[in-house]
Amino acid sequence: MSCSEHQIIIQQRLVECMQMAEVYFKQKFVLPTLLFNQRGNVAGTAHLQKNLIKLNNTLLNDNFDEFMQTVLPHEVAHIITYQKFNRVKPHGVEWQSIMHKVFNLPPTVRHKMDTTKTQGKMFDYQCRCGTVKLTVRKHNKVVRKQQIYCCRKCQQQLVEIR
Numbered sequence: 001m002s003c004s005e006h007q008i009i010i011q012q013r014l015v016e017c018m019q020m021a022e023v024y025f026k027q028k029f030v031l032p033t034l035l036f037n038q039r040g041n042v043a044g045t046a047h048l049q050k051n052l053i054k055l056n057n058t059l060l061n062d063n064f065d066e067f068m069q070t071v072l073p074h075e076v077a078h079i080i081t082y083q084k085f086n087r088v089k090p091h092g093v094e095w096q097s098i099m100h101k102v103f104n105l106p107p108t109v110r111h112k113m114d115t116t117k118t119q120g121k122m123f124d125y126q127c128r129c130g131t132v133k134l135t136v137r138k139h140n141k142v143v144r145k146q147q148i149y150c151c152r153k154c155q156q157q158l159v160e161i162r
Contacts, residue, residue, distance in 0.1 A: 013068055017076040024102045032079045041115040043071045046078035063113045073103040125158035127151035
């Protein structure tokens, strides 16, 4: 299937997901705009105030079924949560409930797709645990002394390996 065919089918799936929410909640929701310009390793993002969903076209084309089954419903659940409950925790009980009750899906937060095609240049940093890779954006923040990053496991400050 071509890239544009994937996008058309995903747009149809968006409408289906919104209709599922409307049936469940017995109310109308505003259909979000769908863009295919999400960058990096992120599969998708929901921009709540703009009523917009961005999907990563590279990951979409390599993982079409996963986008249809989980990624798009995940992002739609954010939009529905915002339209129904306004400002709540991004993956809080309201969002989790929509994932379970409307889409019959587990409320997973991270994908496990291969992101080698979407990854930019990475920089090696070190902590007690070993080597950690930082993106160009994070590396540049360290270089400009705008940010300090710490290991999620050992909490030690990451230091660039030169």
